[in-house]
Amino acid sequence: MSKHFDLIKTDTATAARRGRLRTLHGVIETPIFMPVGTQGTVKAVTPAQLREIGSQIILGNTYHLNVRPGSELIKELGGLHRFMGWDGPILTDSGGFQVFSLAKLREVREDGVAFASQLDGAKLFLGPKEVMTIQANLGSDIAMVIDECPPWPCERDACARAVERSQRWAEQCKVVATDNGFLGSGHHVFGIAQGSTFDDLRRQAAEGLASLDLPGYAVGGVSVGEPEPEMLKQVGATTPFLSADKPRYTMGLGTPPQILKMIALGVDMFDCVMPTRVARNGLVFTPDGPMNLRNERFRTDTAPIVEGLDNYTARFSRAYLRHLVIAEEMLAGTLLSIHNLHFYLDLVAQARAHIEAGDYGPWHRAWIERYEAGAAARVS
Amino acid sequence: MSKHFDLIKTDTATAARRGRLRTLHGVIETPIFMPVGTQGTVKAVTPAQLREIGSQIILGNTYHLNVRPGSELIKELGGLHRFMGWDGPILTDSGGFQVFSLAKLREVREDGVAFASQLDGAKLFLGPKEVMTIQANLGSDIAMVIDECPPWPCERDACARAVERSQRWAEQCKVVATDNGFLGSGHHVFGIAQGSTFDDLRRQAAEGLASLDLPGYAVGGVSVGEPEPEMLKQVGATTPFLSADKPRYTMGLGTPPQILKMIALGVDMFDCVMPTRVARNGLVFTPDGPMNLRNERFRTDTAPIVEGLDNYTARFSRAYLRHLVIAEEMLAGTLLSIHNLHFYLDLVAQARAHIEAGDYGPWHRAWIERYEAGAAARVS
Numbered sequence: 050m051s052k053h054f055d056l057i058k059t060d061t062a063t064a065a066r067r068g069r070l071r072t073l074h075g076v077i078e079t080p081i082f083m084p085v086g087t088q089g090t091v092k093a094v095t096p097a098q099l100r101e102i103g104s105q106i107i108l109g110n111t112y113h114l115n116v117r118p119g120s121e122l123i124k125e126l127g128g129l130h131r132f133m134g135w136d137g138p139i140l141t142d143s144g145g146f147q148v149f150s151l152a153k154l155r156e157v158r159e160d161g162v163a164f165a166s167q168l169d170g171a172k173l174f175l176g177p178k179e180v181m182t183i184q185a186n187l188g189s190d191i192a193m194v195i196d197e198c199p200p201w202p203c204e205r206d207a208c209a210r211a212v213e214r215s216q217r218w219a220e221q222c223k224v225v226a227t228d229n230g231f232l233g234s235g236h237h238v239f240g241i242a243q244g245s246t247f248d249d250l251r252r253q254a255a256e257g258l259a260s261l262d263l264p265g266y267a268v269g270g271v272s273v274g275e276p277e278p279e280m281l282k283q284v285g286a287t288t289p290f291l292s293a294d295k296p297r298y299t300m301g302l303g304t305p306p307q308i309l310k311m312i313a314l315g316v317d318m319f320d321c322v323m324p325t326r327v328a329r330n331g332l333v334f335t336p337d338g339p340m341n342l343r344n345e346r347f348r349t350d351t352a353p354i355v356e357g358l359d360n361y362t363a364r365f366s367r368a369y370l371r372h373l374v375i376a377e378e379m380l381a382g383t384l385l386s387i388h389n390l391h392f393y394l395d396l397v398a399q400a401r402a403h404i405e406a407g408d409y410g411p412w413h414r415a416w417i418e419r420y421e422a423g424a425a426a427r428v429s
Numbered sequence: 430m431s432k433h434f435d436l437i438k439t440d441t442a443t444a445a446r447r448g449r450l451r452t453l454h455g456v457i458e459t460p461i462f463m464p465v466g467t468q469g470t471v472k473a474v475t476p477a478q479l480r481e482i483g484s485q486i487i488l489g490n491t492y493h494l495n496v497r498p499g500s501e502l503i504k505e506l507g508g509l510h511r512f513m514g515w516d517g518p519i520l521t522d523s524g525g526f527q528v529f530s531l532a533k534l535r536e537v538r539e540d541g542v543a544f545a546s547q548l549d550g551a552k553l554f555l556g557p558k559e560v561m562t563i564q565a566n567l568g569s570d571i572a573m574v575i576d577e578c579p580p581w582p583c584e585r586d587a588c589a590r591a592v593e594r595s596q597r598w599a600e601q602c603k604v605v606a607t608d609n610g611f612l613g614s615g616h617h618v619f620g621i622a623q624g625s626t627f628d629d630l631r632r633q634a635a636e637g638l639a640s641l642d643l644p645g646y647a648v649g650g651v652s653v654g655e656p657e658p659e660m661l662k663q664v665g666a667t668t669p670f671l672s673a674d675k676p677r678y679t680m681g682l683g684t685p686p687q688i689l690k691m692i693a694l695g696v697d698m699f700d701c702v703m704p705t706r707v708a709r710n711g712l713v714f715t716p717d718g719p720m721n722l723r724n725e726r727f728r729t730d731t732a733p734i735v736e737g738l739d740n741y742t743a744r745f746s747r748a749y750l751r752h753l754v755i756a757e758e759m760l761a762g763t764l765l766s767i768h769n770l771h772f773y774l775d776l777v778a779q780a781r782a783h784i785e786a787g788d789y790g791p792w793h794r795a796w797i798e799r800y801e802a803g804a805a806a807r808v809s
Contacts, residue, residue: 088752089749092759093759095741095763117752117755118728122728122729122748126729126746126748133749348498348502349502349505351506366506366512368506369512372498375497376469379473379762380473380474383473
């Protein structure tokens, strides 16, 4: 396999890395945040608006897309990129996490997971062969292996079995993606390390996956209900054992401070529905913490949400955006999603610049201090 | 008052007119369609997207804006243009129509209408002074007088009283707009001719208003439940008695064929919520009639909604748009609203070109024939 990931710089005071990941649909500068497009659209935002705010790669959800409209149909229509009008890189998850979190009546077997569709109760099955075939149908630039995600908290024995099964599934995914030409044609497959709160199982999972020499690795089984310190501990217990020359990804995370802390632990890629989900509820991110635009004090506020953050939403006053939120206008969801996504994308762009400049450690601590002080002041 | 409306060409075979209307925020080429921005936003569409599809002027609803967020607040924030980020012309209605159609417990008095807010039941009052003050607060380029809109059907006596009261109110509106400098500073005030189904009352209303020498005139009291032939008859009974050298506007209308028929009757301006409202329900306009994207037959359809209609939505296949509609994604509302509004704007642009070319009569009849044949074929 050709070298697809360059480590441009590694921070000395932290484990932060500045990298560059090549995919079939373009180059990604890391660390990077990936807007989430669950059902073939980042909710309320057009692909053109995603480009305008500097999105480099977006995420699609295999579970949802396979249920509706179906991956066979998307393949017939030329793949997910063409279907949704996004010509940049796309990462898709395996669907496994949604099966473990959404689906009813699931049954974990050695060859995969049987479950009932949350839409119509239809009996479905996802195993290594299925998830790699579906993601090949979608034409993903980065496909994720299927893994068994144990709940939190989790018994050690059950977790050890999940780690071992996930390793076998990852091996089988690699075989499928090799045999069907997916890996050989330049698509990437990332492994996912489980291990819950057990440091030795985290290490076992990471080293087992690293031995497969996959194009990248994710830390899985985080953000499943555990407190933040526990989550960061698990990430920190995993990343050192994932190959240093491959990109690292924590799935489904997190708040702005969490992202900066995980970058300091050596994570390169992030995705999270939070910026778009809370936007649809009137909540926006600022360097001084999140801000609820429904608040009466924004009624006559002519300032943009954040001074100096140059995006389309910045043309509008907080007073107008508050009006749209309270009047339940669809444009509120669009404009606040643009702001929140741009806030995240700008944050990781700043992180990249500070890793390059060599001051990531003090910069990210100061950034978090200001953010948390502002958030605390708003609450009090 | 300086001359603000140029009649560039009048069709010989029909009463269609090609005109140019100057406002404080720019020139409007007529005939024109005005997207409706009820609550300070054209639903689901950004001002930038409105510009991209060639919107020349949009409409705001005085009734809604005055209830929330309030016209005093909008004035304090620099007027409606700045508030909503639209720097082109804005026409606002007087709020009277909404009082007659939405408000409960209304009482028509000689000085205006008392009613209860549909939001919180608060007691409100709209008369000539109020509606002209509110629209001055909004900074409307074109303000409408308050009128009494009788229901359909309507007794002759009640209609005659409504016409007479509407005439008195229009006179008072002109006095208010003259005294407060609104008219003198280049804002326009349009009168509204009522008269229901009574040709002589329509003529009386039109001639009465024409005597006020207002900058433009609307045909009111149409599209209130009457069948289309009756509606067209009422428009045709009114327009000949409105000044030929002033723009003419039918409020709240209509389907694409209705707009072409009213252009043939000498109407210059139109607004209607239909293109955006039905878009949010998955219905799109085509030259072969409306099309419901929920239909199974679009499941694998890779064509754009309408071949050759160049807008952002045209980048996406019917199959993708159908998926967004069925998955109830907000992007469906945005993309289908862009298409439907552009369809209307393109239709009036074609009408302008054919009036200039001198073949509006045969062109509009052929257009309607194709549209209605297509619609009939889809239903059968």
